[in-house]
Amino acid sequence: MSTPKTLFQKIADREIPAEFVYEDEICFVIRDINPQAPTHLLVIPKRRIPRVGESTPEDAATLGHLLVTAGKIARELQLTEGFRLVINNGPHGGETVPHLHVHLLGGRPLAWPPG
Ligand code: 5GP
Numbered sequence: 001m002s003t004p005k006t007l008f009q010k011i012a013d014r015e016i017p018a019e020f021v022y023e024d025e026i027c028f029v030i031r032d033i034n035p036q037a038p039t040h041l042l043v044i045p046k047r048r049i050p051r052v053g054e055s056t057p058e059d060a061a062t063l064g065h066l067l068v069t070a071g072k073i074a075r076e077l078q079l080t081e082g083f084r085l086v087i088n089n090g091p092h093g094g095e096t097v098p099h100l101h102v103h104l105l106g107g108r109p110l111a112w113p114p115g
Pocket of ligand 1: 018030031034087088094098
């Protein structure tokens with residue numbers, strides 16, 4: 001039996017609607033449904049990697065692609081004052097969707113340390 005699709009696989013397959021900002025063969029970028037900043041995007045690999053803590057050397061190119069894509073989108077959106085990339089991992093990290101994704105937050109000053 002095949003593994004049930006994650007929320008993000010359903011979004012990638014257009015089974016659940018989302019606002020797409022970018023898509024290529026490796027990843028896609030959508031607007032977060034509950035934005036925490038004026039710009040809050042999710043950069044998501046099409047092939048599911050559950051979380052950074054379970055990534056393997058085979059995932060290196062995909063993980064690199066997510067960061068390069070985040071940088072490209074930030075430039076396109078002219079986030080010239082800066083932005084933040086976040087990957088939550090596990091319960092203490094605040095992960096709620098078990099399909100790795102990079103949050104791209106910008107458009108306002110972001111506090112440090114995070115909560
Ligand atoms: P996590 O907490 O796993 O790091 O991030 C999951 C993110 O997915 C959250 O920021 C949450 O707001 C977002 N999210 C949850 N459900 C949906 C949805 O159906 N559509 C979109 N666009 N974002 C979602």
